[in-house]
Amino acid sequence: MEALRLGWDGGVPKLRAAGAMARQGLVTTVSSRAGTAVVAGWVGSVRERVAGARGLLDDWGRPQTAPRLPTGDYAAVLVCRDRILLMRDEQARIPLFFRESGGRVTAVSTSARHLGDGAELERRYFCRYLTGNMAQPHSELTPFAGVHRILGGEVVELSITGQMRGRVPRHVRQTHDPSVRAADEPGLGGAAKDLRLALENAVGRRMGRMTACHVSGGTDSTSVALLAARLLAAGQGQTGDLVLLAGRFKRGELAAEQPYLDEAMAEIHRHAPAARPVILDADDVADFDDFQHHAGDPDEPHAHAFRAPFWSRLHAAAADLGCDTLLTGCGADPMVDANPFHLHRLARTGQLRQMTRQARDWAAGSERGLWDIVSAYVVQPALPLAAERVTALVRRRGTVLGGLGNFARPRWLRSGFARAHGYREAGIAESRFVFGRKPEQSLYEAANYLAAPDPLSWRRARQDGFFLSHPFLDPEVVATMRRLPAEAVFHPGRPKVVLREAMADLLPPRIGGRVVKVPFNQLYVRGLRTHGDELIDLCRSASHPLIAEMFDVETLCRAVREAQFGIGDSYSWDRVNSSLALVVWLERLDQRSRVRRAAMPVIAGS
Template sequence: MSSVALAVTPFAESAKSVVEAMLRALEDRSPEWTVSAHASMALGAGARDQALAGERIVSLPSIAVTLAIDAPTWARRHLEPKLARLVDHGPAATPASVVELLSSLTGDAHCVAIIGSRGCVAYRGPMSSRPLFYAIGADRSLLVASQIRGIRAARSTEVSVPGLAPFLVPQLCDPTGTAWSGVRRLPPGHALILLDGALETRQVAQIDPLDAGSAARDELVAEFRRRLLRSIERCSDPPDGVLLSGGIDSSSLACAYAAVRNGASRAYALTYDQELAPCDERRFVDDVERATGMSVSRLPGNRLLPLVAGFPEGDEPEPWAYAARNWGLLRHIADDPVQATATALAGEGGDELLLGQVFSVADRFARGDGRGATREIRTFPDPEGTDRVAQGLLRGDYDRMGARVMRALGEIPPWLTRSYVAEAGIVDRLAAGYPQLGAPGHMAVNYSRGLLAEMGAAGRVQCGGWWEDMGRKVGIKITYPFLDPDLAALVWALPPELLRNDGVEKVVLREALSDLLPVSVAQRRDKAEALALMHAGLGRAIEKIRAVAHDGPLADHRVIDPEKLLSAIDRYQAGDHSLAPALWATVAVDRWLKYQSGEAEGPLV
């Protein structure tokens, strides 16, 4: 993947130069680019070299269409026959026909298209974890770019203080807004369509569950394996490697990858010792290394703590508290003397796709499997509490607006001022943003679809903080096999017992790879406790948090109440660790604002 840009300007001579300026701002991720201009419209594509950038531009002069396509190789190949049919239907394409064409790109795709002299289209695939941004000018101009800095290179814009809300409230996300005034996001599966001066944004693509019909359990498991292995092949681009934590998702990818690649390869792991025992997964990493024959390059992570170790600031505040460890590992991979890894496969997306949790219990009740649901409830740490939650789900309590508002009120950090909460509309945005679970029977699927629909949203951490843009800055493309559209279509058709059964999550994954996974991984039921990293970092940097209350842009803008923040810090130090994510978020936003104003210089040391 690379970068795309599109400009529609009032003056024909400026469109090309605007796109060039936008792509120039993205040269840290795509140093070479190609531009195609048509009257008052221009588009371009950037990549790691000129040849690849040129391949991203598709010109169809017979139907007056030019496209810049940023998508995996398999997806572009899937599009080729459809492009040929569009040309055959000539003599001129319409925005509707181009949108229909692009909606078949269901993977991690971005595309911009110019259609004659009448209009253009920007499209983001329904399984794209990467955001796509646009801005509309008062002069009827339109800018589209893979990253916000591309738009900012062509148009002056200021930080939106209300737009910071998703980065200050960990449970809030905004699928369409950004931290910059006038810059918007295009949600997954949506198209931005400009025709004869009229602009609209609408959903044009989604992933629907397969009709599994009467397929037997072993058939579903075998099909899951086939699709996962195919997804790994799609995501591989040698020289590549796997990000290996030791958890079930990354370990499964490593083992399946070794089988697909038919031999040993390279994996990269962050490791922790007993000083951070809840994060110590070394024995699982060791077992995967032995099972696959992979060479694992390890980076000790004890010192890569939130607010202690550094990472580069991005176009928006960093919502991922563990960005420093990710940045450390990416630099470790880039400096690897053994292999010049260009692509890293990440296991993120597995939780969003495969976790059944209490939703699968409610689904079993709804499908008539009361005995199985009751048995499953007993496997949770708090069976009585789980049963209350499941019954609430069956009654539809969690979709009712009153319950959503009450939940929202409890999730707003108490140090945000009332005026800011009201100005930013935080309560309503939180209440409206929770996933809609719908009727019992498909709640696990609806919850999964809701989470994946938030990919790339403002304030939302997706893909475990392995931001594609961050990887590009060190020359590494990060891919996510669990975010494959064909795999998702199958998973969303599975019965709930293949998601969770007998207290075991991700049942279908474990069964599908039972011959490849080490026993220790296949039988593992726990996860590393990442919050231990946050507490270690916040504990060492508590004075940095206090400094935000004493002096800083959030206090200056009356976003926070300094006394309430100091009180919360005291409660955190006294043992109320539930405040940790919001404390991190407050410091991250304050630091980002200082960076934007030139008060802070680069990463923490």
């Protein structure tokens, strides 16, 4: 989807913003003596989009300045008097790409497909994509040769005529939010207070004119909705501008979530009586519904496209009510729970006795074996590719999915294609990103890209009029959790203890005390049972030449059949899901309309 575009006409930069998205407030254009900025998304806060965009231009428009990037969910292009700047926030929710040739950028857009129309496909990208479902947002590669991704937190500087001057990578500019302070007290109380403050700030930044909150009855989404209700009650919003959005299941295992949902809704209403509940019956929704649309239409292959039908239904309801932002509880599991890779730190620093003691506590609290804990959080991060190969040999036993983890080559990816286009190198790069030299720190960055289904939000933004936003992935929340000592956040048998303590005065006891939530496996199983044969037929009838070059189609079909029968686990099913999404994406590549939406011209610097 093209929200903004930068091109050159006779050597003069021409900056344009999509008119429909500008009218919806999704794209903001500001000008000053320093130049012109077009911002997709928001800087600073949702309510102050214009002020945030103007502040970004004022801070970065001065010659020879490079301040730290502000908080927000945005991609921005600044055409200043002496230079052009392309940038994204650290969380990388809004995409931004540029087409480059011979050291000169010839076009910039939020749509890789618009820049890559007619370009050769970049086969190395598909190897990187197939190593795991975190590969897309943190790789410079795109599906199109010559089209590059600006990474999260990166600033690209161009001359006024488009010559590349420099790229400042993410890790250089990543700093903790100055509002994050050290805990006033060393124990859980101080950690909980800090998290509560950071989470309140994160929710407040994301509240708009009419805010929707996804409420599932779990600790995470209920916490976000309660904080939003409290902020409105304190006068930081207008009466009645809070929507409580939920999917209701009357049948199957997900029906067990209904009592928790009812209690969450009742408690939120107690704080915000004017909040409007919108509860949608979702018994007829299954994963892979209308899969060709959800997987085939995005700019890039979307590994989580199988889950899009459920989210799309919620999005449509919020859009019908005129909501301008939708808050979720995504990201809480990795961000505010105890960090299990702390065990890796203990092992590599020689504290083996303490590591063993804490691993035993972890095993007892999670009802897992001691070796399972040590293998997952100490051995595998140290030797990820070797650990996967050993696991595959032990567990395969004649199946396609047995033992298939995050990085090992799936058997349906042809070995010749993998060797020719760098699959092993892609696997190494992905494993280093996921674990790094310090897995307890890499967890936060990797989780940021895995936790939220944002490609769907971006693709639907024009029709919905809003983006999803995730307070638990806010830089201030992440910075707060990064610095907390392990003893402050780990209590055996009580996950997310800091969050529960932080929200103790708001969460209903039934929700605050629950430790298990019913997963969405029901939607996946139903989807494969309903659409499995259709998916297999789709693979066998696919005609794009790259599919046969890349995949052994019959082996992929066998993997789909095994997933239907319940063989494998969530890791191997993710590999099947991403491969199916790629097949559909390639099949639809040449069928999509290349007619661009009307764009609204804006003043450009020169």
